[in-house]
Structure formats: C-alpha cells, structure tokens
Amino acid sequence: MKSSPGAKISFKAQMLQAREDAIIRVVNHLLAEKGFDAMTVDEVAANVGIAKASLYKHFPSKEDLAAAAMVRVMRHAQTYLEGIAEETPSLEKLRQVVRWTMELKLAGEMPSLPSQNSSLRATLISNQDYMNGLIEVSDRLGGWIEAAQAQGSINPQLPAIAILYTLYARACDPVLEFLKMGAQHTDAQIVDFVLSTCFDGLNAR
Amino acid sequence: MKSSPGAKISFKAQMLQAREDAIIRVVNHLLAEKGFDAMTVDEVAANVGIAKASLYKHFPSKEDLAAAAMVRVMRHAQTYLEGIAEETPSLEKLRQVVRWTMELKLAGEMPSLPSQNSSLRATLISNQDYMNGLIEVSDRLGGWIEAAQAQGSINPQLPAIAILYTLYARACDPVLEFLKMGAQHTDAQIVDFVLSTCFDGLNAR
DNA sequence: GTCTATAATCAGATAGAC
DNA sequence: GTCTATCTGATTATAGAC
Numbered sequence A, B: 001m002k003s004s005p006g007a008k009i010s011f012k013a014q015m016l017q018a019r020e021d022a023i024i025r026v027v028n029h030l031l032a033e034k035g036f037d038a039m040t041v042d043e044v045a046a047n048v049g050i051a052k053a054s055l056y057k058h059f060p061s062k063e064d065l066a067a068a069a070m071v072r073v074m075r076h077a078q079t080y081l082e083g084i085a086e087e088t089p090s091l092e093k094l095r096q097v098v099r100w101t102m103e104l105k106l107a108g109e110m111p112s113l114p115s116q117n118s119s120l121r122a123t124l125i126s127n128q129d130y131m132n133g134l135i136e137v138s139d140r141l142g143g144w145i146e147a148a149q150a151q152g153s154i155n156p157q158l159p160a161i162a163i164l165y166t167l168y169a170r171a172c173d174p175v176l177e178f179l180k181m182g183a184q185h186t187d188a189q190i191v192d193f194v195l196s197t198c199f200d201g202l203n204a205r
Numbered sequence C: 001g002t003c004t005a006t007a008a009t010c011a012g013a014t015a016g017a018c
Numbered sequence D: 001g002t003c004t005a006t007c008t009g010a011t012t013a014t015a016g017a018c
Helices: A011-038 A041-048 A052-058 A062-083 A090-106 A118-125 A128-150 A160-172 A174-182 A187-199 B011-038 B041-048 B052-058 B062-083 B090-106 B118-125 B128-150 B160-172 B174-182 B187-199
Strands: none
Touching (some): A011 A041, A041 A052, A062 A118, A090 A128, A090 A160, A090 A174, A090 A187, A160 A187, A160 B174, A160 B187, B011 B041, B011 B062, B041 B052, B062 B090, B062 B118, B062 B128, B090 B174, B090 B187, B118 B128, B174 B187
C-alpha cells in the first residue's frame, strides 16, 4: 500500500526506518571498535536486540551492513562540509575537516574497513549511495586542495590526489590510537599533534 | 645427538633452519599481500610445498607464524639501522629509515598485522625475540629523534613518542598503496611524495 | 618430520513456522 | 518481519601411520 495523500510516511515505514537506523548505528560502532573482520553478524544482532535472521531481512550480507555504515558516514561528512563557511580560507577548511575526522575517530565513531578485502570492495563500489557520496566529498575536497595550492598555502609540488589520500588517511591513522593507549595526553592534544605532523610536518620550521 | 667438536652445526639442524626460513619467507610475503586475517594456514603450507600438519610441527599456531615473520623484519631493520653511517645527521638518518621502510612496503615485503587482534597481540608481546628487537629499534630511533630535536632539525614541540609512532606508521600507510593503484607515478615518486608529506608537511614552505 | 585424513569450531547465511 | 533451529563452508588445529 502506498502512503496516503500529503506525502506522509506510513507508520510501518517509519518503524522500518528506525530499526534500520538502529542497526546501522550498532554496525558503525562495532566497525569503529573492532574492524570489519573481527565484527561478527551475531554480535550485531545481539547488540541490536533482534535475531540474526531478522537482520538478514534488512541487509543481504555482512558486506552490505558495512556499506550501509559507510553511506551513513559519507552523509555525515557531506553535512559537515556544507556547514563550513564559504569565506574560510581553503587551507583552514582542510584543517577543519581533518580535525573533525580525527575527533570522530577518537570518539569511536569512525568505522574502519580493511583496504584489501575484495568482496567488501566490490560491495562498496557497486553501492551507488556510497560512491556518489565519496565522489562528492572528494570533489569538494579536491577543489579546496587546488585552491590552497593556487594561493600558495599548500605545497604545489605535490599531486592533488596525493594530498587527498593523505587527508583521508587521517581517518585510519594508527598514531591516534597508539597515543591514546599511552594515556599521556588528552584527546585534544593528540589531535593537535597529528594535525601538526600532517600540515607542518616533522621538520622544525 | 649434540653437534661434533668445532661448533659445527649438524646437517639436520641446517635443513631444519633452511625449511623454517622458507616458511617465514612465505608467511612474510602473504602477510604483506593480504594481511593476517586473510592469510590462511593452508595457503602457507601450499606455498611452502609441505603439508599443513608439518607446518604445525615447526610453529604451534598461526599467530606464531606471524610473530616469526615480525621477528625477521625486526632483525632486518636492526641490520639496516646498524649500517647507517654514524656521522650522518640525525634528521637524515630518520629520513633514510622511513625511505627504507616504504620501499620495503612497496616491494611487497612489509608484513601488515591488524592492530586490534588480541590473540595475536598476546603472542607478539610474549615473544622475547620480537620484543627485544622492537625495543632496540625504538631506542635507537628515539635517540636520533631526540638528537634531531636538540639540534633544531625536528620540531621540538612534539613529544618524541608521537614522532616515533608517526615514523612507524609509514610502514602501514595506505597512501602508498592507493597511489600505487592509481598507476600514475613510479615507486620512487610515491616514496618521495610521502617522504615529503611526512617531514615537510602539506603546507607550503 | 612428513604425510593423509579428520576433528572441532566458528561464522555467514537460510528454512520454515508464526 | 521476527523468531528458533539448522545448514554450509571455511579454517585452525590434531591424530596417527610411516
């Protein structure tokens, strides 16, 4: 049955949506905490509070669960990017994005996927929502990178793609968790250190 | 039977050693190619050309296989470190080590382990050869880091431990493989890019 | 020590009732 | 859609002959 006039969403559809959101939040959390391989579908089901078979009614595979979490992160990122003031200098925009990314990671909300797993890779690539989000985010960051290079605030010798990857890599930088394990510094300090190494480099200035 | 006078190693022991070296080389290669989780013991046995049960006579578990590979890498690193000329400036020593590390990775010889797996972590920590190697390497690098900071060639604002982790992280930097996948640059160029972002940072100088 | 064969376990996915 | 119960395949590890 289609929704009634006024484009109202049926109660049933709302419940469905809410449940899937709950699932994705759990998946996101588990992916951040233990990674794709260590996360089990049983665990996801248990944390959501439903049976595993029910999970498979919503998502056809473990890979699709992870993909859904990545789509969510992409949407989240797009929202953040759109919130950055237009007049902010390009370099500062990039710094803010990296900072946001690392804070997400330290908060245990950044899902981490193995870059080698091929079945997962295939699922992600064939996921239009994910790919669109990824491309849009990359385009926007790419624009900022080129602008920053043009105005001489970012090293123009480096290919823009190398810079883009370097920024993305902060989302899975093991330095953050190692420093956190050491328990010698606050989260804010850790972010500042990595932000410094990322943009200023290790060399003295 | 003990070895005969002259401290000669028995033929049998030599064969054993050679076989274990072959195993570790295979493990090292597979760990570099697919990572610990994706590597199966069957695969290792097949690549070595022996039965799986024979493998387990040499190493008691999959974790111990990985640990043996890490011990090998540590030894390799120590040899490299010892080969660096004493009079080389500290900063340059560090740059050389990072370069060597990344070249090893691009050559498919740098094993990569998941940082979350707890059983693997336990095996590594209880492996004296590995821990000794790790500590010795860290001590040496730590000395160079502090020297470089003292003479003002590396940012003295950063904790030495953060710098050490940042250097170690180059051994599992996804930027290298992503750039390699793009096939737009030679390995030498890729190394130079990442070396530049690591020491000079993204900012223009 | 090496092998073949097999155990034991775990995890992704599904059947079928309600 | 949700559940319980089960299937299936992959993978670590071992038994036991030679």
